Amino acid sequence: MKHGTVVGVLLFAFFPLYMMLNISFKSNAQYYSNSVGVTLPLHTENWGRAWQIVHEYLPNSLLVSISSTLLGVVGALCGAYFFARLRMPGARILWALLVILLMMPTISNLVPLFVLLKNLNLLNTLTALILVGAATMQALSIFILRDFVANIPNDLFEAAEIDGASHFQQFWNIVVPLSGPIAGTIAVNGFLQSWNEFMLGLVVIRDTDLWTVTIGLLRLDGEYLKEWGTLMAGYCISSIPVIILFVFTMRLFIRGMTEGAVKG
Amino acid sequence: MKGQNISLRQARYHLSIYLFLLPCALFIGMFAYYPAVNGIYHSFFQWNGGDVDRFHGAQSYSKLFLADTEFWLAFKNALILGIANIFKMAPSIVTAVCLHRVRNARLQFVYRVAFVVPMVIPILVTTYLWKAIYDPSNGALNTILQSTGLMKALVWISSSAAHLSENFDPLGFFSWLGALFRAGENPAWLGTPSLAMLALILRDFPWVGTFGVLVYLAVLQSIPRDIYEAAEVDGAGWLSKFRYIELPMILRQVRIMMILVIMGSINDAGLVMAMFGIEGGPGGVVQVPALFMYREAFQNQNLGYACAIGVVMFAVILICTKLNDWLVKPGD
Numbered sequence: 001m002k003h004g005t006v007v008g009v010l011l012f013a014f015f016p017l018y019m020m021l022n023i024s025f026k027s028n029a030q031y032y033s034n035s036v037g038v039t040l041p042l043h044t045e046n047w048g049r050a051w052q053i054v055h056e057y058l059p060n061s062l063l064v065s066i067s068s069t070l071l072g073v074v075g076a077l078c079g080a081y082f083f084a085r086l087r088m089p090g091a092r093i094l095w096a097l098l099v100i101l102l103m104m105p106t107i108s109n110l111v112p113l114f115v116l117l118k119n120l121n122l123l124n125t126l127t128a129l130i131l132v133g134a135a136t137m138q139a140l141s142i143f144i145l146r147d148f149v150a151n152i153p154n155d156l157f158e159a160a161e162i163d164g165a166s167h168f169q170q171f172w173n174i175v176v177p178l179s180g181p182i183a184g185t186i187a188v189n190g191f192l193q194s195w196n197e198f199m200l201g202l203v204v205i206r207d208t209d210l211w212t213v214t215i216g217l218l219r220l221d222g223e224y225l226k227e228w229g230t231l232m233a234g235y236c237i238s239s240i241p242v243i244i245l246f247v248f249t250m251r252l253f254i255r256g257m258t259e260g261a262v263k264g
Numbered sequence: 265m266k267g268q269n270i271s272l273r274q275a276r277y278h279l280s281i282y283l284f285l286l287p288c289a290l291f292i293g294m295f296a297y298y299p300a301v302n303g304i305y306h307s308f309f310q311w312n313g314g315d316v317d318r319f320h321g322a323q324s325y326s327k328l329f330l331a332d333t334e335f336w337l338a339f340k341n342a343l344i345l346g347i348a349n350i351f352k353m354a355p356s357i358v359t360a361v362c363l364h365r366v367r368n369a370r371l372q373f374v375y376r377v378a379f380v381v382p383m384v385i386p387i388l389v390t391t392y393l394w395k396a397i398y399d400p401s402n403g404a405l406n407t408i409l410q411s412t413g414l415m416k417a418l419v420w421i422s423s424s425a426a427h428l429s430e431n432f433d434p435l436g437f438f439s440w441l442g443a444l445f446r447a448g449e450n451p452a453w454l455g456t457p458s459l460a461m462l463a464l465i466l467r468d469f470p471w472v473g474t475f476g477v478l479v480y481l482a483v484l485q486s487i488p489r490d491i492y493e494a495a496e497v498d499g500a501g502w503l504s505k506f507r508y509i510e511l512p513m514i515l516r517q518v519r520i521m522m523i524l525v526i527m528g529s530i531n532d533a534g535l536v537m538a539m540f541g542i543e544g545g546p547g548g549v550v551q552v553p554a555l556f557m558y559r560e561a562f563q564n565q566n567l568g569y570a571c572a573i574g575v576v577m578f579a580v581i582l583i584c585t586k587l588n589d590w591l592v593k594p595g596d
Contacts, residue, residue: 005362006375009355012470013382016393019404020385023396036404071291079288082281089275094285101296103585105531107554108574111561112302113295135295138288167280196387199534203562214388218538221392228396235389246384 020239024050024232031228043229050233056209057216062241064126064212065194068133073187076138077179080145081171085157101139107199114203124206132200137190148182149175188249195242213238300578303571311568324572335573338551339530339580345464345552346526352471353521357514359472360480364510379477391538394467398453406450418445460545464536483513523588527581533558553577 023031025042033039082088083095113132114123122128152174160170198214205211211219220234307325310318328335363379366372385393397404409415422445444458445451453463491509533554540550542559557577561570 003362003366006359006366009359009470009472010375010378013379013472015404016390016397017382017385019397020389020393032402036407071287075287075291078284078286082284086278086281088278088281097297098292101292103578103581104296104300105527105554105574105577105581106296107531107533107557108303108571108577109296109299110558111567111570111574112299112306115567116294116299116302131291132295135291138292139296142288167278167284171284197534198388199558214386217388217392221395221538228402231392232396235392239385239389242386243381243384246380 020232020235023228024236026229028228046227046229047233047237049227049230050237053220053230054213054216054234054237057211057213058238058241060126060210061195061212061214064129064133065191067130068137068194069187069190071130071134072137072141072190073183075134076141076145076186077175077183078171079138079142080149081167081175083142084146084149085167085170098139098142102143106136110199110203113200117204123204124210126205126210128204129194129197129201129212133190133194133197137186137193141186141190144186145179145182148179152178184249188245191245192242213241303574306568307572307575309568309571310566311571312565320568324569325576327569328572328576334548334551335553335556335576337548338553338556341461341550342530342552343526344461345529348465349525349529350518350522352465352468353518353525355471356477357480357518360477360484360514361510363477363481364484376481379472387535388538390468391535395454395539398463398467400450400452400455403453405453410450415445421445454540455546457546457549460540460550464539464550467539480514480517483517484510487513519591520588523584523591527584530554530577530580530584553580 019036022036022038024046025044026039026046027043030039030043083091083098117123117128117132122131156174157170160174165173195212196214198212198218201212201215202218205215208219217234217238220231308319308321310320310323363372363375366375396402400406406415409418451459453459487509495509530553533552536545536550536552536555537558540546542555542563543551545551553573554577557570557573560566560573
């Protein structure tokens with residue numbers, strides 16, 4: 001019975017995916033006559049047309065997501081080192097500030113953020129998205145990474161200190177190598193969040209060729225009234241980079257999970 | 265925090281560590297704290313982002329609390345959505361338990377990988393997919409309902425409820441049910457005020473968020489084998505094992521997630537906006553607070569008012585967090 005449940009759930013979970021692929025090969029006429037089943041012939045030109053539209057947005061998304069993730073992880077790792085290594089004077093207050101930050105709804109910052117970006121002349125740039133993205137992922141990432149750094153045995157640090165290592169050397173030689181898996185997980189999370197985000201971009205970016213894939217999807221929805229096949233193909237294409245990301249980082253997740261399997 | 269080095273005197277030797285704070289402090293200070301403080305400041309102004317910047321005191325707040333019932337309706341919606349989301353965690357739990365019980369390790373691995381795949385699709389894409397499913401004339405939902413005859417069943421339920429409501433109508437439930445489906449027409453799930461909320465709640469069926477499944481699975485995997493064996497020795501069956509071993513651990517996780525889920529539905533404007541447009545559905549019926557703020561700011565150009573809304577939202581979140589602490593503490 002447990003197998004039945006799992007397989008059943010999987011079937012339902014895959015249904016939208018199936019639908020997306022299926023419809024992407026239909027012409028509008030085929031869609032109107034039979035939206036659920038598979039119709040032949042397959043209209044592959046939908047994909048060509050979708051690619052035309054989406055392909056100018058892809059590099060933007062990639063640039064923003066990769067940059068903000070890199071900046072975010074570096075910043076967070078350094079911050080985590082500060083909070084976890086030693087309890088410096090003033091750290092308590094700063095930590096409390098950080099916790100408050102976790103509770104702030106980022107959306108209520110949208111308005112002043114917009115004006116701030118305007119004053120910094122960052123409106124209509126991808127840099128704005130990158131910087132804000134990096135800032136947004138700081139709070140949670142520092143939280144998680146601090147626990148991690150705090151769990152590194154103190155002896156390692158003390159030994160390095162005795163050998164005369166500066167804090168930077170300790171950070172670079174102890175924390176950074178060990179943080180691989182967890183920094184990776186945070187990076188993937190941050191990447192996904194950045195990829196999926198569109199509220200700020202919608203408000204900040206006016207040049208349509210600077211749009212990220214996700215914002216472009218919003219516009220596609222309004223505009224393509226309604227080439228269903230092309231639309232669905234567009235959705236497929238915008239999912240592909242994320243799928244590729246997962247294929248490569250799967251080992252990260254699966255490792256964390258198969259370890260459990262061996263135990264249980 | 266690691267217990268070490270509190271004294272100011274010793275800090276002299278470790279000053280360089282403050283440098284590590286610099287990058288994140290810059291990021292957070294500039295892009296999170298400054299806007300927050302600025303927002304509070306501007307909530308007392310009438311502002312349109314450019315030239316109009318007139319101080320007018322607590323007018324925004326009084327308007328919000330006294331005049332704008334739409335806003336509080338939005339909170340009600342967020343609460344409904346939040347509670348619905350909590351219930352939607354159940355299928356993930358059940359699936360996680362089933363997955364956990366799969367004996368064959370290789371099969372379990374295959375299942376787990378299979379679960380990752382749908383998770384991979386970006387949220388906006390799934391939102392639009394469901395928008396297509398809900399399409400009245402061609403969407404998969406209506407097509408399947410019609411072809412399997414379930415539509416007729418729903419219409420029958422509706423008309424019976426309508427009849428019932430003439431005599432017996434607690435809370436207006438039956439008349440609501442009665443108006444839902446009529447014979448012969450394709451319900452416009454996203455266009456009808458009475459159906460819109462339902463559509464929003466029902467999306468993503470079967471509500472097995474693969475992320476949730478993996479988290480619960482991890483929780484379950486951390487239960488040591490011996491407890492299971494001890495239970496088996498005591499003659500525990502399938503159900504008892506669930507009730508006494510797995511459920512408490514999961515419930516702990518759920519309690520932690522509960523307020524977070526509600527907070528999430530208050531803060532998120534994108535989901536509703538993508539599915540229903542900036543108005544928040546037919547007659548603004550599925551509006552959530554974040555969307556309301558977004559509209560006031562960027563469509564109606566009332567930036568000062570929007571800042572006030574943001575402040576109120578933050579206050580509500582703070583209350584929720586306090587509630588969360590109060591909920592999670594005892595029993596932990």
